[in-house]
């Protein structure tokens with residue numbers, strides 16, 4: 001039995017992206033839920049399973065049930081960091097296929113920008129890292145970037161080109177938080193924070209939320225918008241703390257991507273549009289390699305000179321990504337919402353013509369959890 | 382891989398402090414030791430209850446050679462009035478384990494992957510004892 005094409009996203013929405021003054025994380029979440037239910041034309045009372053993960057509320061699944069007035073059959077609060085929501089879609093597909101639930105809601109929200117102006121996290125420094133005061137999580141990614149540059153000759157310019165591409169996509173997205181022009185020189189001249197990463201290598205700090213409604217494929221066409229089918233999914237967890245990573249240049253995306261693509265029966269060359277969790281510029285290079293879009297060590301050359309920008313050889317992070325569109329702390333759900341928009345043909349100026357097959361990929365912890373989803377239109381079933 | 386057996390080590394575990402506490406107590410006495418698996422011979426760091434290679438609970442404490450090689454390095458940039466820049470590194474010990482640390486006695490820009498270093502006990506950010514490294518004398 002395969003989960004390929006058995007469940008579909010029938011509703012999707014964003015809320016509070018950018019700055020949501022005076023709103024709590026859960027209020028932003030519920031606004032996104034309201035939007036996704038309206039998009040799907042599903043009644044709140046029909047939701048019988050919920051999934052969420054919020055940065056500070058360890059029991060956020062329970063809070064969500066309370067806020068929605070639901071008594072769900074399943075409450076999922078799988079905490080793998082920013083990748084959680086791509087894991088939730090897989091659990092949703094399992095519940096739906098086994099007929100343990102009929103309508104699954106997946107959602108997230110955060111007010112980190114207006115509440116604190118910096119990354120809000122319940123995590124402290126790990127015991128064996130704390131004596132050395134690494135910046136969390138920035139120094140973890142800086143170490144990965146340093147090693148990639150040492151081992152493969154990846155350049156400062158190539159890292160910068162990831163941020164430049166994200167900004168070029170953001171300029172096509174009216175909902176993106178920062179749309180000013182950005183050049184390679186701007187990135188390289190920005191403030192050094194933790195070598196080799198500079199301010200413009202780092203994701204934004206914004207508010208924002210997103211929500212998805214999933215149902216079985218057989219009922220997916222009862223909803224007004226084109227269903228987006230979950231064709232494959234996979235996970236990989238290699239460590240929690242960066243000092244424990246087996247190989248700084250290979251992430252769990254190698255496992256999660258291979259698993260997801262095998263389930264979906266697709267290969268990287270088949271994918272029309274890719275959404276990767278770009279917490280830092282190095283992430284995109286690592287994930288493109290590990291997911292098979294290029295060979296290990298060639299990610300820098302792949303992204304160089306507009307390779308993943310509009311008009312490049314692979315459209316990556318068409319909303320502008322966490323680097324330029326939205327990043328409230330756990331970005332994974334935004335990869336899914338942007339994939340849905342591309343596959344529905346709703347992406348406006350940034351629409352990839354004829355997009356039928358999308359990859360959404362989430363990162364959690366410090367390159368620790370990797371979760372890949374392959375999504376497709378009805379034509380890919 | 383052999384099946385995990387509940388040997389006498391496990392019985393002993395119940396009444397002794399956990400490996401984190403043992404490591405910290407040794408460090409406080411000026412001793413840097415890591416674990417070695419009695420079943421498969423793998424060295425283990427950070428300290429654990431069972432060997433992540435084979436699952437055995439037969440983990441003893443050994444003194445490492447203290448020789449290591451820088452695997453990756455970053456420099457956290459801080460204004461002088463906030464304490465100035467400092468480095469953070471990942472070091473591969475000769476025993477095959479990796480740890481986060483800091484390299485003293487060298488400029489930040491001279492630290493790079495491949496640099497040979499030697500461990501000693503210095504001071505961590507919280508003022509407590511911490512394993513730190515210096516460049517291996519005579520090596521580059």
Ligand SMILES: [Zn+2]
Pocket residue numbers: 418419420421422423432433434435436437
């Ligand atoms: Zn062992």
